[in-house]
Amino acid sequence: MPASVERAAAAGAPARGWVGVGPQLAGRLAKLDIRGPDDLLLHLPLRYEDETRLTRIRDARPGVAGQFQVQVLSTEISARPRRQLVARVEDASGGLVLRFLNFYPSLQKQLVPGAWLRIFGEVRDGFFGAEMIHPRLRVVSEDEPLPDSLTPIYPTTAGLAQSALRKLIDRQLRVDRVAEPLPPMLLERLGLMGFDAALRTLHHPPPDADPAALEDRSHPAWQRIKFDEVLAQQISLRRAYAARRQRNAPQLVATGALTGALLDSLPFTLTGAQQRAWGEIATDLASPHPMQRLLQGDVGSGKTIVAALAMLHAAEAGFQAALMAPTEILAEQHYLKLAEWLPPLGIQVAWLSGSQKKRERTAMQALLASGEAMLAVGTHALIEDPVAFPRLGLAVVDEQHRFGVRQRLSLREKGFDGASPHMLMMSATPIPRTLAMSYYADLDVSVLDELPPGRTPIVTKLVSDARREEVIARVRDACVAGRQAYWVCPLIEESEALQLQTATETFEVLAAALPALRVGLLHGRMKPAEKAATMAAFVAGELQLLVATTVIEVGVDVPNASMMVIEHAERFGLAQLHQLRGRVGRGSAESVCILIYAQPLSQTGRQRLKVIFEHTDGFEIAREDLHLRGPGEFVGARQSGVPLLRFADLEADAALVETARKVAERLQTEAPQRADMLLSRWFAGREGLLRA
Template identity: 60%
Template structure:
């Protein structure tokens, strides 16, 4: 008779505060030691009650002269506190019998909160309070207030942090000369940040300029640089197919058949990629270029190099519209050269999908284009040599790893794992500090030149009151045979945000422009409906397309000359730049109109100002990093978990540079110290950097 396994201890067996700590990731002593206060409370001094003015926050100490429950209106506890210089009422709207005991008449009580003048004179509503002896000493350090949850009281968390600080392995790992001069030892830095003395300038703590903060930032940046270098070294030990075609092969034939000449920048990056593909280690390269710089043809030439060497290539894009744009271009270029291209997306199902999957498995389809459907379990490649991921920041770590694992060790040297080469593409240029930190393990190729014949786009910013004039401009553009995009941020009405939705705008513009075919495109439409709308617009039959951001990337209609972005203040800077890039793709002068609704937030003003001032994607990216931080660029690279908790790329460039210089030396001379430092700071998070 089979014996039953003993049930695993339920998580609920843990006390509620411990469960709450685990939810916050506070499991190890080092986790608690690195859980830093978000602000501090000064409990080091007592102020006379009589000195407090309306709106002041202060700490008082006195004797309870009255404690009573008041039932008028709502039940509340009213406590009178007298310090010999004045009286103060403590008002508790939620209270327990234990509170009445603590605040009993005759008790000495220390209370802290904001003072306001109420019906009973000076009062504090729901102050922090505790019973003390008249001679209870005051703390000598500021009291930390930690990020927490309702189930994890500050008092419990403070005790847990103090205890963990005593146990955590905070000994100095780094040898002399690595840490920038003038910064304190790690243990001292953490003690200062958790319990700063009353004389510590709170401004330096809050703006993170204090030397203790600088030490933590450096430690974190060094761990990141070491982790990136370790990932790069580990990849160098992997094997990949050598993708070198014969002279006059597929890549050269494709180049000769193209109806245009590559720019110098495109030629340079094609050569960089070809050199990587010719090595027996996996390429891990990011191809970045501004909107319209011609990344797709570079990807096609890389694919041709792989296929010319007898290996398959997969290209994965985040949306069906973008994937279809790539599919059409690649079929147009490669089908005349005898290449079969398979098409795999979520909307392709049943026998049609099965037929494509079988072509891939038999090796008949040398190139596979699609969305995340490309990495589903039933898709088996005969011989995958190159994986291309477009708009890579839109994919998660797991999705990119799954694509790389589609080559299961075929033909690998003994003891080595075989991986496909990986080319990632992004139309959001990466600022230098980001490339030095999160992308330090990548080789980066940059197309820093636009193809000839592209006209600069004029960007105009208008308040929503100019809407009728904008519609009049659309009428003029359409009359001249041009096409127009109108982008809306929402698909349906929101109860909280009063924005015109795409459907209402479509109806408004249809009524305002009789005789003009106005299309509607949004994320909730079925793929076949989207394809039909895009086909009409691409063919020029539809003159005006009202869309949500599904047209953000990849849509290429050279005849479109006007882009209107409604509620532009709601979009991110990188997204605005991507949308603007849908026009200006032909020889005709193009305009991008940003309509905003007042009042604008400071961030909204900064974004619209940047858009009006520059068309340079690299400058846009730099400003976006300043405004919003690295999250927008990283996408799901960290699976939603920001690796840099303390350092700020916009402000800590000097520390980042120092960490970049120190990391290779430490790995070379003291690898065990480097490994221990990464483990202390990143633990399992280091894995995310390898994707």
Template identity: 60%
Template sequence: MAKLGLRTDMDLVLHLPMRYEDETQVITIRDACLRGGQSSQVEGIVTKSEIGFKPRRQLLVHIADETGDLQLRFMNFYGSQVKQLAEGTRVRARGELKHGFFGAEMVHPNYKVINEGAPLPTSLTPVYPAGEGLSQTMLRRAINDAMKRVDWRDTLPAPLVARMQLTDFEPAVKLLHYPPQEVDEHALLDRSHPAWTRMKFDELLAQQLSLKRAQRARRSKGSPPLSVVGDLSRAFQRALPFHLTGAQQRVLDEIRADICQPYPMQRLLQGDVGAGKTVVAALAAAQAIDSGYQAALMAPTEILADQHFRKIAAWMEPLGVKVAWLTGSLKKKDKAAATAMVESGEARLVIGTHAIIQDTVQFANLGMVIVDEQHRFGVGQRLTLRNKGNEDAIPHQLMMSATPIPRTLAMTYYADLEVSVIDELPPGRSPIVTRAIDQNRRDEVIERVHAAALEGRQVYWVCPLIEESEALQLQTATDTHALLAEALPDLSVGLVHGRLKPAEKQAIMDAFTANEMQVLVATTVIEVGVDVPNASLMVIEHAERFGLSQLHQLRGRVGRGSAASVCLLLYQSPLGGVAKQRLMTMRETTDGFEIARRDLEIRGPGEFLGSRQSGQAMLRFADLEADAWLVDQARDVASALLRDARHTETVEAHLERWLGGREEFLKV
């Protein structure tokens, strides 16, 4: 029960059914046989019960009523069941009836041993989410007992419930656990019933209250005001070989206004692949340095961190700013030297991977934290970096994501963040044409790669795995490299993957960047941050195996120069429904926000949030697409309740009921 988060009586009461079984009717065995393939409930006397051994050990129980007979077959059974299902016993069995080799049968049906004339249930039977070793009977009993003990008082004020035309809390919960016979079963199953609406609203309201309260708590803490836009910021902007786009300038102004405040900024910077987030982040870091503080930039992979380091150090170091480089693969001596620079304050900007958050790294005066691809880090990792500031001052935090967050997701899971969007690409970027091609046409694709290389263009060829896996018969990076090197003897073909040593990886990336290598075969290590304007053709092997946001990220590695760019999605047919949807989306649009919206429809919120680390952060009942209208209402009600001091007890009671002690994870 603890694994399911069921620690209190209210946890049990709010453990709502995922579906229902109709045990309110019994039909004859003959009628069940005629219906075949459907779930039915029958009743009969056991005429024979035996343990068979062919083709494996199994319990075979024959039951009969006045219209016919039926076999119940159990592959897994206990000795007590053999005694329970002895000849002459009356049994009520429910399951899918199939016509097998030995006639009509139900395999592993739900059953009850009953007396003649035993009454039928008057309501649908709930089926609950359960864990290993936790039976439905046990859960039903525990929930039933808990319902006798809980405090049923409504946590929402009666005028609010009436104004929003919500069902009262107690009748809504009881209806979902014990739905009467006359209830609209379809509305129960698709969760459109008013009782479900009340549960969804309460859940969304708890989440909004928690996030907005976290935002208030954050604003009550001190942060160093970084209000100086000084010599470094001005010299940096003058030295850039391009002008900021209107969107970049607008977002920079928003960040600058935030970091002047004496409380911590918590801003999410969204921008499609190639929109120019890095330069905005670097200008924000320059303002922190101008104001006398250090800044830190953390990226999820060494390739991405290195890309940031090379780009930003090339901008900053000529202006006299010392930039430290910190990753797990540094030699002990180099790591000690970099750590000492950070601790002494000599390094004004620190760039690296999660090595930055190790205990050994202490900052002199950290004023600003920048987290790139923030959803790739755990909640705990982001929190550790934020806690690297001085005890009395929390650093300002800028999170960046090239995976745009759909509006409904931003309003729920990021309700306590300010969100900035760079919604235009720098001028001169070429549009990317996307095509889906069957693996059988690989030879044509290789010819196309050859032609592009002869025109002076460079090519990425991305594979999902490094070495052969029997479970997934995928073309691997090593095989593909060998195949392309043989098919294209006049070209230089490189291979980069996550298991190469950092120095080897960097040497290959440098050769590709310098156009000494025409084709780069890679695993998804090149997903983010790699910037080679001359690369204009991307081939993605087994594209059906990738998620939408990953395909979009990979495609964003081309189209960075002025040449027309193409992305070819090689797929293995036949395609499943979800894979078809993904490839169709990639062909139809290059708009990251539209792709993110469709990705949310296909997969739910998990990947956007990095929810693998957010534990119970996921909504259990509300669906962000179907219930977007409720998100708006919950947000407005949460703001109103928090504004009015008279509702302090209401807020506390509602959060205690829905989140218990689990509020912490929402605060990061």
């Protein structure tokens, strides 16, 4: 088993304990991604509570949490209005009622009359005067000293109390000072505090620490932690890049005969961006090291033809190529395009999907195994064991962020004679620059930043659902004039949780309201043959209006479709809205995208609709999306071997990433042992899957 897959499998293994931590506790800690003593130190607080001072009951302010030292006067179990534990306590300034709606005998034993307690919580006005509901408490002596630092509140999980987590972390802090991975001169030049001091400050901030700076992570201690995190990530990505350059790949030396013939047969010429990207890919394919290139471009920028040229290049060199897409509809769209372009050139294309009948799939597998089919297109069915590629030289993965690391590894491992195939990954979700610097630094990137000529701008309109009848009338007019339209809904059938218009219900309503139009329905739960027939009918113009779920989000290309209606647009993400909008505007007719929204709009929904209304540039939309939602959706499952940045923020800390990139280069060459220390501290061997 390859090392990267071994590490992936190890991630799901039962947790092992270590000194002072048994297997059961280790299992709970593993849920927090704490797998050893060093991870404890990097489990940093979410926030802090000030237990360094006491508040008198008389000075308590409603809604403001405080700490009080009180003595128990009496305790009783009250049955009204529901069973609860009630304790009356006091300090020198006044009295207070503590109420516990859920309690155990152990709590009753703590609340004995005469006991001194430190309680933490919010005082509010109750029926019997000032009261606290479920305060945090502990029994103390009357003269017990106060802590000299703020109390950290950590992310935790079921069965692991804050107090237990604090004890574990404090014990580890006492074991030894944390080694400093960066040279003193570098710390001085960058104005960074020592790593050990930063950790100790964040676990136990002094009472005079700026609470705002701790909360927004601008405190010098946070800056040091965030810098080391992005530095470790940059080093890991650079090593992944270097390791790839050490692997062997077949040199795909091509004649240019097939690619030239394809370009001559096309009814259009490549844009400048397509020519540039194709040149970069062709150079990589001729290299003895595996290409690892991301081809990114906005909706409709023409990625498929660039991928087709790359696959033909492999065929010219005598090697096979495979294109894998995440959904059957997208994979089939690619297959239909290639099946239109390539057979006239004498190239047979195999089609593999999970819905194929066994007989058809076996026949396709035989074509690939014999080498008769030089190209293959399909879904994840391509990576199943029975599929054999005798001479796989190029693997193309579309919408690559939708695939997990292991799935891409499985395709790579079907390479020829122990060599790695070249990898071309495609994405129609443009990657913002700060994200590319941080998560895609191990890839070479080609960008299609211009649209093919003849594409018409898409007009975007925001319409309240109160004006639905007007939208239906516009759809009728467009279809009667000879155009086609999509009507997209977010759900297939009724959901109690989200009272949204559903595809099936909308289909029935529109079919009744537009009897003169031929209306079709497409959703993910239809049988593959039904989906294919419906899509083929729409492409052929036999259907004028297609009611669909988001299965049409990517890959659907119908030039005659000039209108897109998106139901409950406030429920969709920005990338999804932009992808859906890109299904129209593919011909010469003026195109419009109507976003129907329901009132009242949430703040987030309003922000998303404002962005999609004001921008048509996918890169600008992606930048706004990153700002609104963070990096998770863009990165997808790609980095499942390494977590997303836990502490650094790509927008706020872009300057840190820039600096870390430069420092990573120097550390790699001048102090590799320090780079090793950083990787061990932050990733502990989990960086292996970066190389997928």
